[in-house]
Amino acid sequence: MTAPRRQAALLAGGLVVVITAGLAAADVSPSTPWRHLYLLPVVLAGLRFGVAGGLMAAVGAVLAFGPFVLREIEGHGPTRAAAEGIVTLAVLALSGALVGSLAARARRQRERYETLRAVQRVLAAPAPLGRVAARLAAVLSRRLGVDTAGLVLDEGRMVAGADVLDPRSLAARVLVRREPVFVADAGTDVRPRRVVVVPLTSAGQTVGALAVERLGDVSREERDALVGVGAAVGLALDNARLVARQRRFAEELEHKVGAATARLAEMDRLKSGFVALASHELRTPLTALQGFSELLATRPFAPSEVRRFAEIMRGEIERLGRIVSDFLDLARLERGLAPAIRRAILDPAPLITGAVELFRRTRTTHRLELHVEGALPHVDADADALDRVLKNLIGNALKYSPPGSCVRVRARAVDGVIAVDVDDEGPGIPAEERARVFEPYYRVRETAALGPGTGLGLSVVRSLVEAHGGTVRADAAPGVGTRMTVILPALP
Amino acid sequence: MYAIARPWEPRPGGLLSGAPLPLLVALGVLTAGAGVLATAEAVPLTLAHALGAGGAQGALLATAVAWAAPRGGPAPALAAAIVLVGALGATLAPFGAAAYLAAPVWLWRQRARLPGLGLARASAGLVAAGAVLGALLGAHLLVTASLTLGYGVRAPALDVLAPWLAYDLGGNVLTTEAFVRGALFDRVQRRWPFGGAAALVTAVCLARYLVDPLLPHSLEVAAGAVFYLTLLSLGNCWLYWRSGSIVPGVVAAVAFFVAYRLLHVVS
Numbered sequence: 001m002t003a004p005r006r007q008a009a010l011l012a013g014g015l016v017v018v019i020t021a022g023l024a025a026a027d028v029s030p031s032t033p034w035r036h037l038y039l040l041p042v043v044l045a046g047l048r049f050g051v052a053g054g055l056m057a058a059v060g061a062v063l064a065f066g067p068f069v070l071r072e073i074e075g076h077g078p079t080r081a082a083a084e085g086i087v088t089l090a091v092l093a094l095s096g097a098l099v100g101s102l103a104a105r106a107r108r109q110r111e112r113y114e115t116l117r118a119v120q121r122v123l124a125a126p127a128p129l130g131r132v133a134a135r136l137a138a139v140l141s142r143r144l145g146v147d148t149a150g151l152v153l154d155e156g157r158m159v160a161g162a163d164v165l166d167p168r169s170l171a172a173r174v175l176v177r178r179e180p181v182f183v184a185d186a187g188t189d190v191r192p193r194r195v196v197v198v199p200l201t202s203a204g205q206t207v208g209a210l211a212v213e214r215l216g217d218v219s220r221e222e223r224d225a226l227v228g229v230g231a232a233v234g235l236a237l238d239n240a241r242l243v244a245r246q247r248r249f250a251e252e253l254e255h256k257v258g259a260a261t262a263r264l265a266e267m268d269r270l271k272s273g274f275v276a277l278a279s280h281e282l283r284t285p286l287t288a289l290q291g292f293s294e295l296l297a298t299r300p301f302a303p304s305e306v307r308r309f310a311e312i313m314r315g316e317i318e319r320l321g322r323i324v325s326d327f328l329d330l331a332r333l334e335r336g337l338a339p340a341i342r343r344a345i346l347d348p349a350p351l352i353t354g355a356v357e358l359f360r361r362t363r364t365t366h367r368l369e370l371h372v373e374g375a376l377p378h379v380d381a382d383a384d385a386l387d388r389v390l391k392n393l394i395g396n397a398l399k400y401s402p403p404g405s406c407v408r409v410r411a412r413a414v415d416g417v418i419a420v421d422v423d424d425e426g427p428g429i430p431a432e433e434r435a436r437v438f439e440p441y442y443r444v445r446e447t448a449a450l451g452p453g454t455g456l457g458l459s460v461v462r463s464l465v466e467a468h469g470g471t472v473r474a475d476a477a478p479g480v481g482t483r484m485t486v487i488l489p490a491l492p
Numbered sequence: 493m494y495a496i497a498r499p500w501e502p503r504p505g506g507l508l509s510g511a512p513l514p515l516l517v518a519l520g521v522l523t524a525g526a527g528v529l530a531t532a533e534a535v536p537l538t539l540a541h542a543l544g545a546g547g548a549q550g551a552l553l554a555t556a557v558a559w560a561a562p563r564g565g566p567a568p569a570l571a572a573a574i575v576l577v578g579a580l581g582a583t584l585a586p587f588g589a590a591a592y593l594a595a596p597v598w599l600w601r602q603r604a605r606l607p608g609l610g611l612a613r614a615s616a617g618l619v620a621a622g623a624v625l626g627a628l629l630g631a632h633l634l635v636t637a638s639l640t641l642g643y644g645v646r647a648p649a650l651d652v653l654a655p656w657l658a659y660d661l662g663g664n665v666l667t668t669e670a671f672v673r674g675a676l677f678d679r680v681q682r683r684w685p686f687g688g689a690a691a692l693v694t695a696v697c698l699a700r701y702l703v704d705p706l707l708p709h710s711l712e713v714a715a716g717a718v719f720y721l722t723l724l725s726l727g728n729c730w731l732y733w734r735s736g737s738i739v740p741g742v743v744a745a746v747a748f749f750v751a752y753r754l755l756h757v758v759s
Contacts, residue, residue: 059723063632070640150493161493168499185682186494187503190610190736192682195495211495216733217686 008048012057015041020064030069030085038065038092046099050107054100058093065089105221112225115143116232123240126247129153132240133160136233144226146212147193151200153208153237161211170197174209180227186213194218198227200234207234270441270455278454281323285316325388326456329463330440338467339460341382345491348418349376351383352411355390365403368394373412377490385464386488389472390420392457393484397424400447401481417470418488425481434474438462461486507679512558512568516551519572523547538583541705546579547572549667552700553595556670559679560608574598578662582655589655592662599666609674610737618731622740623747625727629720630751637755641712644756656753657746665745669728672697674738677729690729697725724748 019037028034038061046054069085076082122135133151137160141149150161152171159165165172170181174197186193193215200208210230212218218226292309295301301309329339349372356370379386397407405425412419429437429444436442440459458472465472470488477483523544530540550572558568574595581591603611637643646652672693680689701707701721702714728741 063628063723067632067636067640070636074640074642148493150496152496159496162497164497166497166499169497170495170500173500183495183500184684185503187682188494190607190613191733193494197495211493213494219685 005048008044009053012041012045012048012053013060015044016057016060016064023065023068028068029081030065030072030088031081035065035068035085035088038088039095042092042096043099046096047103049100050104051097051100054096054098054103055093056096058096061092061096062089065092108221108225111143111145112229115140115229116236118143119229119233119236123236126244129241129244130158130160133158137161140210140212140229140233144212144229146214146218148213150211151208152211153200170195171209171211173197174199175206178206180223180230182218182223189215191215196223196226198230200237201231202234202238207238267441274441274455278323278327281454282320285320288316289313323454326454326460329460330456333440333459333463339385339463341385341464341467343380343382343468345378345380346383347376348379348381348386348420348488349411351386352390352409352420355387355394356409358391359394359398363398366398366401367404367406368398369406369408371408371410373410375413376411376418377413377492379418379468379488379490381468381488382464385468389461389464389486392461393422393486396457397422397426397482397484400424400426402426405481413490416490416492418490420486420488422484422486423477423481425477428476428480428482429474431476437474438472503682507683510559511555515554515569515572519547519551519554522576523551539580542579542583543576544705545663546576549579549663550575552667552671556609556667556675557606559675560606560670562605562607565605566602571595571598575663575667582659589658592658595662596666599670608678609670610732610735611739612737614735614737614739618735618737618740619743622728622731622742622744625731626724626744626747627751629724629727629744630748633716633720633748634751634754637716641716645754646756648754653750653753657750660746660749660753661742665742665749668697668700669738669741669745672700672725673728673732673741677732681733686729686733690726690733693729694722694725697721720748 016038019034019041023032023034026032026034042054042057042061045057049056065085066089069082069089072079072082072085118139119136122132122139125132125135127135133153137149137151140151141147148161150159150171152159152165152175156165156167156172156175170183174181178199178201180196180198183195184192186195193213194217195211195213196218197209197211199206200210210226210233212226292313296306296309332339352372353370356368360368394407394409401407401424407425408421408423410421410423427447430446433444437444438458438461441455442459443455462472465486465488468488470486472484472486475483475485526535526540526543526547529535530537530544535543553575554568554572557566557571578592578594581588585591599606599609600611603609634645638645676696677689677693680692683689684692698718698721701717707713707717724745728744731740731744732738
């Protein structure tokens, strides 16, 4: 018993003794108005200790005042004073029970609200659900005035108040049946251990179970209140989960928006670079064309010299054509369209050999090796598109390899596909950038200075290969350099 | 935690399961037979009283022992026999009332084998509370009965009080508390709320005392018995509820009956 409760008990008992002593000393009749003073300790005990306290004080008052009434009856028979005394005894008994009952009910109601507030406070603190459940169990145990409280959440996967959930336990039974259970005695103690398990509900769903145990009585009112607490805790838990989920979603969204913004900024930067680069790329052949055409128009040249100028101009025009083709393909890609291809059944070997031979003739600064392993099966493909793919890859390999190095092209049939490797001995592509070289406008920073380019070639390659149902990837070549591998489905 | 971590199984058996029925029937026959013999004046009245009281109180203690002991505990028949021998000894031998003390001594020696009675685990505070409860009710009884109802209070002479004290301690109070609180209330409180359980066993307790032939047959005494025994029984239920032991209740009842024996109403 706490000190304030002990003081209240002593005060109530002391009042009964003092009032009785006063009445006895004054030798009053049972109808004396001073008899109403007994209501003081009775009401005090009822307010402080509830029904039990009110009744005990009432019994004490009845025991103390009873002899006055009995003496009146013994001495004078059933007089008016005796009747008033008997009524007083009844009023005292009723007052103790009534005041105690009302006080207990009000106290329980207040405790219920305070419990719900405490539950809300626990749930408001951001923490993992397991820790929240443990805190909730402790708060409920303290607030509900029980010996132990436990929670079962997530269909028994999370337990607070015990180590594990026994599948034959009362809590497991409540999770299945979704109805409160009251057991008058667990049979585990000298005193009866009352057990109440109620479902935690939210929107008609059972989200867990709340179990409380007490060595002592759990009244029907308390059990009904526990069902209400279970519903409130279930709802609060569900809300807390929703808030946590919303918070996670907001964080994920923020992360994604941040990544997208960064990507857009990067794209913007790349596009700006591309515009400058494209202008330069277009200007170079145009300048050459302008210069040679002016020379041819203003000065006489020998026929051999005119042919040489014409060859140069044709080369620049082809370069312009390639750049414009890349732009057109990119424009289609950005609109979400696949490149336009015209399929036909063809033998890939002559295409590969032709592309390699073309570069052998024009780029004599490098060695070009071709290995075609066995007979290649036919493919259903656009010959022009495949030619562009091969020339792009071989051209890149030559562009980024030092003069005198070797570029190897190897074609073979493997498990229903045709694989074409283009290996160079250049500086290679850092591992973290290999996936990005196929993005539009992207150029590897370390090798961008080694040759002109728009950053569109490989993205066009990938779109063309994928339009044929194939794949392309960049790897480190054995030893040094880069290996580009194109895989195309072969016809059976 | 029991509700979560342990398997739940419905309680086996009913409220009265495990009672030693053959023994109770035999003791019932003995008690009824004593009544018949007394009516027919076939045996001395004191002997018939001893047989009747010993049989009835033996039945109470035997039931308490049967319910309070786990399998392999003391034999209920032995408990009944000890009470019966105590009652006969008090009647037949000079200073024979001391034979009543055999029952509490035997129970105390068997306390480890009778966990349901809680003889070994009463807290000193609750034993003191029991003494205060019994003393208060007893004092109130003396004041009320002597000042208002005209019953005299006699001086506490040891030769008069000692046999009564032995009877109350070893027969009357002990067997009643063992059965009503240690057996019946212990079972009922595990099924019903405290209020309901206390009301039921208080009714049983009142019935036990009101049918006792030793209670003087007058309305005011019966009314007083109902009043005080109701309060005493409710108080003892609360003491057992808190302590799980019959010792505080025995102390309270003995204290009350000591006061009762001081009244001239007692024959």
